[in-house]
Amino acid sequence: MTKLVILGGGESGVGTAILGKKEGYDVFLSDFGKIKNTYKEALLLNGIEFEDGGHTEEKILAAEIVMKSPGIPDKADIVQKLRKQSTPVVSEIEFAFKYVKGKTIGITGSNGKTTTTMLTHWLLTNGGLNAGIGGNIGKSFAWQVANDDYDYHVLELSSFQLDGIIDYAPHIAVITNISPDHLDRYEYKYENYIEAKFRITMNQTESDYLIYDADDEASINWLKRNTTKACLIPFSIKQTLKKGAYLKDEKSIVINIDEEELIIETRNISIPGKHNWKNSMAAVLIARLMQIEESSIRGSLTNFQGAEHRLEKVSKIGGVQYINDSKATNVNSVFYALDSMTTRTIWIVGGVDKGNDYSELMELVRGKVKAIVCLGVDNRKLIAAFGETVDTMVEVDNMTDAVRMSQKFADPEETVLLSPACASFDLFKSYEDRGRQFKNAVRDLQS
Structure with a gap:
């Protein structure tokens, strides 16, 4: 043996x-x-x-x-x-792949991979396919291969999981985007992290597909310098594409594969924000490759609930909307979160800084953020970045105080947003623990 x-x-x-x-x-x-x-x-x-x-x-x-x-x-x-x-x-992915009977759809990226994975699985199962969900979400891929007989496995894959593959090859691969993250695991070299993400396509063949963000600089630069055998399918919210998916007039997304055009109005996508238009593009492209019917895709996009801790609407109290975005552990995630805000916002931010550059958030903070509540052990970098940008900035060291302080600053028709831009391990067990504490603290405001 x-x-x-x-x-x-x-x-x-x-x-x-x-x-x-x-x-x-x-x-x-x-x-x-x-x-x-x-x-x-x-x-x-x-x-x-x-x-x-x-x-x-x-x-x-x-x-x-x-x-x-x-x-x-x-x-x-x-x-x-x-x-x-x-x-x-x-890795587990590599080991289990040897024994999987169905095809796999592998989804990676710095941000959006959880939502894209969940939405893809939602579209496929509602469309009648026998599909499981696993990898970095849900039940272990290996556990499912041992006990379930799925025709398709939709897998959320981290760079750490991709580091340990040798022969793994998804039938459809997705790279949602790439931005600096987890660099401590990659000798603090961004190029090493990018290479880790693109391992997802290294074993693909001409009969496989790689779906990627045509607006993402790191992805585009890698594809200019390297080759993959997979059929490339891009998506974009900035440019019109002959093949793939793109945004038209800020009102609809156009999906075009093999000259079969599908148009979906953005107002019919249940999850908010331009980043979720991109996530939806990637998921719908997969669904179209899997021959899911248009009517099923439209219905599924309308009633999809989204991922816990990702722009999750918790409650509206006294006219103030409370949103849990605890999974936003880097600047790129927070950019999309703030960009999706349509009201003045009280922003709860902080934790273990991962080498963040906050400058790209400055315009959004000036335009949308009314007050900042710093929730962390060491908030000096945040104070240095935004102390002169907003009129109100306070420090707290627990979630209850963060939520109560935010409530004081918020007026009706405004938003309290937990979107930390940082890891959680200074005050919490995980981003899930942080998000659940936020939700509990919000609910306590009503008691």
């Missing part, structure tokens, strides 16, 4: 362990931290050997293949030792 070792006992690790056991591997899972009880139960139920709270190097280094969870960096000591002895270290 081939010895498979899995590093990390989270969703992707446990899913890979279950698939590996099903496919006849000798499986051992090791997590340096603590494994959640629900995952331990799944491992025990499937008779899989595991450890947590540390690594037994002798067992790990005896592996013939290793699946590394995406949260574990390549520079980790145990990973370096495995690579030194030439043990293959792959």
Whole structure:
């Protein structure tokens, strides 16, 4: 039996362990931290050997293949030792792809990939296709391959997951956009991060498709310097395209594949903002490639609810709209969020800065932001950037105070927007925890 070792006992690790056991591997899972009880139960139920709270190097280094969870960096000591002895270290996506029966649709990008993935899955399932959703969202891809028989898998893929692929090739790949993010994992070189994103197309063939943002500078520059065998399909909100998807007169998106034109009015897209017009373009292009009927696409776009923590309307209290955009952990995400605001806005921002350049937000802040509430341990960079731009700027160190302070500043027909531009780990467990605390604090205003 081939010895498979899995590093990390989270969703992707446990899913890979279950698939590996099903496919006849000798499986051992090791997590340096603590494994959640629900995952331990799944491992025990499937008779899989595991450890947590540390690594037994002798067992790990005896592996013939290793699946590394995406949260574990390549520079980790145990990973370096495995690579030194030439043990293959792959991602869950790579491992599961060998056993998948259906086709995969892989969606990556710095921003918008969660929404695009969810919307694509919504369009396909409403259109009658047997499709699963996984990767960096929902149930583990490997877990689904082990237990479900989908014809299509719609996968949200991070650069960390793509770093660990060798043969993986999606039938349809999407790169929503690329902006500087996670550079600490890429030697602080933007070009390394860009290359990681474009790994999604490296194994595609002439019968596959790469959908990309024709307005995105990093994507366009990469495509000028490199080649892919995939059929290229662009989308844009700035230019008219003969093939692909584009915005017409700020009122409708035009989808044109093989000279079959589909026109959808932007007012019929349920999720707000120009960035969501782009996400919708990418998802509809996929749906058209999958032969989903026009009537189904139109209906699905109208009633799609969107992703939690992404421009999520929480409540309207005293005429003030509260919006949870906790998933906006970089400047590019916040740009789209502020750009979509149609009222004066109280902006809750802050957390662990990831090398942000706030200058590109300055025009939007001047035009739309009434007050800034800094929610973080260290807000000096934010204060330096915007302290002279807005009249009101305060610091808080917990979500309850952030929401209550925002309520004081907001008048009827204005908006309170949580869009942090930063990671959450100074005050919160995750961006999900931050978003849920925001929603709870807003609901408490009504009690």
